[in-house]
Amino acid sequence: GQLRVGLHCFGFVGDTTQQAADDFYPGWAEIFTKIARERGGSPPSRAAYDATCGPTGAYFIGDAETVATKMLTVSESLGGVDRISLQMTNVRLAHHNLLHGIELLGTAVAPIVRGADGVPVGDRPN
Secondary structure (H helix, E strand, O other): OOOOOEEEEEEEEOOOHHHHHHHHHHHHHHHHHHHHHHHOOOOOOHHHHHHHHOOOOOOEEEOHHHHHHHHHHHHHHOOOOOEEEEEOOOOOOOHHHHHHHHHHHHHHHHHHHHOOOOOOHHHOOO
8 A cells, every 4th residue: 555644843823924933933942942952052043943934944834825835835745645733832832822823724724735625635646
């Protein structure tokens, strides 16, 4: 049988891409600054974070359309992805922002990713 591909990565959905990045950044910066200190590395910069949130970066952070587009692009690049899970929590993210992000993931991102035919990304023909 065909191997099933899944992704697990940082992600967060906001009303706008800038708002999502701004909301997620403080907690991300705190934990990665701590890790850098423990491991002898340089503290992370906002510029590095923003690049990682960008179209070719590893994080799925943005508004619904941005996140959905990145999911579909990554799935296509990998020959089909069966599942994508997002690590949306962090130490500084307000609970109401997390709940709103989860809501947007289900009500705005999922319909775009599923498409009008309702076929999951992993079940789409290449």
